[in-house]
Amino acid sequence: MAKKRKGRPINGVLLLDKPYEMSSNHALQRAKRIYFAQKAGHTGALDPLATGMLPICFGEGTKFSQFLLDTDKTYQVTAKLGIRTTTSDADGEVVSEKPVTVSNDQLNAALDSFRGDTKQIPSMYSALKYQGQPLYKYAREGIEVPRESRDITVFRLDLLRFEDDEVDLDIHVSKGTYIRTIIDDLGELLGCGAHVAQLRRTAVGNYPTDKMVTMDALNALLEKAQAEDVPPSVYLDPLLLPMKTACDGIPVVFVDDMSANFLRHGNPVQCSNAPLDGLVQVYIGDDIENGEFIGVGQIDDNGLVSPKRITVLN
Numbered sequence: 001m002a003k004k005r006k007g008r009p010i011n012g013v014l015l016l017d018k019p020y021e022m023s024s025n026h027a028l029q030r031a032k033r034i035y036f037a038q039k040a041g042h043t044g045a046l047d048p049l050a051t052g053m054l055p056i057c058f059g060e061g062t063k064f065s066q067f068l069l070d071t072d073k074t075y076q077v078t079a080k081l082g083i084r085t086t087t088s089d090a091d092g093e094v095v096s097e098k099p100v101t102v103s104n105d106q107l108n109a110a111l112d113s114f115r116g117d118t119k120q121i122p123s124m125y126s127a128l129k130y131q132g133q134p135l136y137k138y139a140r141e142g143i144e145v146p147r148e149s150r151d152i153t154v155f156r157l158d159l160l161r162f163e164d165d166e167v168d169l170d171i172h173v174s175k176g177t178y179i180r181t182i183i184d185d186l187g188e189l190l191g192c193g194a195h196v197a198q199l200r201r202t203a204v205g206n207y208p209t210d211k212m213v214t215m216d217a218l219n220a221l222l223e224k225a226q227a228e229d230v231p232p233s234v235y236l237d238p239l240l241l242p243m244k245t246a247c248d249g250i251p252v253v254f255v256d257d258m259s260a261n262f263l264r265h266g267n268p269v270q271c272s273n274a275p276l277d278g279l280v281q282v283y284i285g286d287d288i289e290n291g292e293f294i295g296v297g298q299i300d301d302n303g304l305v306s307p308k309r310i311t312v313l314n
Contacts, residue, residue, distance in 0.1 A: 005039070007035075007039075008037055010058050011058055011060045012058050012059070012241060013240060013242070013243055016053075016056050016213065016215070017054075017215075018050070020048075020050075021049065022215075024046050027042070034219065034222055034232075035232075035236055036232070039062055040056055040058050040059075041065050043069055046201060047089065052199075053209070055204055057243065057246065063309040063310075067246050067247050068205060068246050072172060073175070074170070074171065074204075075173070075199060075201050075202065076202055077183065077196055078167070078198040079169065079187070079195070081165040081167060081187060081193070084194065088196060089180050089196040100192050102190050117151065117153050118151075118153075119151060120150050120182070120185075121148075122150065123181050150176055153173065153177075154182075157169060157171050157172075167194075206248050211241065221235040222236070242293070244293040250280060251279075251281065252282075253282055253283070254273065254283050254286055255282055255283070259271075263307045264307070268304035269304060270304055271304075274299060274303070276303070279308065280299065281295075281296055282297050282310070293311075295307070295309050296308050296309045297310075
């Protein structure tokens with residue numbers, strides 16, 4: 001007999017504003033406990049020193065977290081010039097200290113070299129894996145391993161402030177881009193070194209910034225529910241966004257109940273409105289507003305919609 005899961009079978013996405021000096025996994029576990037959720041997962045870790053948007057998927061929503069991992073992100077970062085560190089952030093040991101004699105023209109010219117499509121070699125202090133182990137584990141042991149450069153895109157890089165040895169930037173980047181590496185490379189290009197002093201993720205894909213909620217706010221709502229002797233879900237669940245929001249930008253197809261049942265049993269189906277290839281969002285019904293989102297399919301070699309991430313019935 002299968003062991004019954006603890007918690008509530010809730011589905012949706014919470015836009016958590018991760019606090020400073022808390023790991024993404026710790027933030028996830030705290031949010032999961034507050035919601036008393038059976039299942040939860042985050043969509044791309046933030047460093048402990050970073051704050052900002054950390055989408056947390058609950059229940060069936062965890063099936064679509066990969067699509068948020070693959071979307072673009074926006075950050076605001078404060079770079080400290082003149083000091084280079086082992087981790088390219090304020091947590092690392094100082095590698096070098098140099099005087100800062102950078103002009104506005106030099107900074108702007110250097111920043112321009114990062115805009116658009118470029119290559120980036122991931123930091124040794126990243127979570128990328130080499131032979132099954134995260135790079136940061138090798139780095140902590142003083143071991144340097146080979147890393148291949150990756151194609152990245154910096155869609156937008158705006159200079160917000162340049163004062164003394166501090167630079168504030170607003171950066172919109174493609175998936176897999178390491179802001180710490182951009183800042184470290186910027187420091188080397190300027191000849192003085194640099195590291196990330198502060199980092200905040202302000203956006204993931206098209207999720208609205210004003211929908212973020214802090215851990216303190218979640219705790220306050222939990223305490224309010226307990227004081228009023230009402231289920232915490234009364235105040236907490238309205239903060240959740242539909243799990244379909246994790247699939248924003250993926251083309252949509254519509255199926256009937258019979259086809260939906262086939263998909264849920266692992267079988268491909270034919271859709272008259274399907275594209276020629278790629279991923280598709282699948283809805284039961286005739287339109288998005290009134291239809292039921294049931295997951296994501298993949299167009300197979302026969303032009304059929306095959307199940308990729310399909311929700312199960314409660």
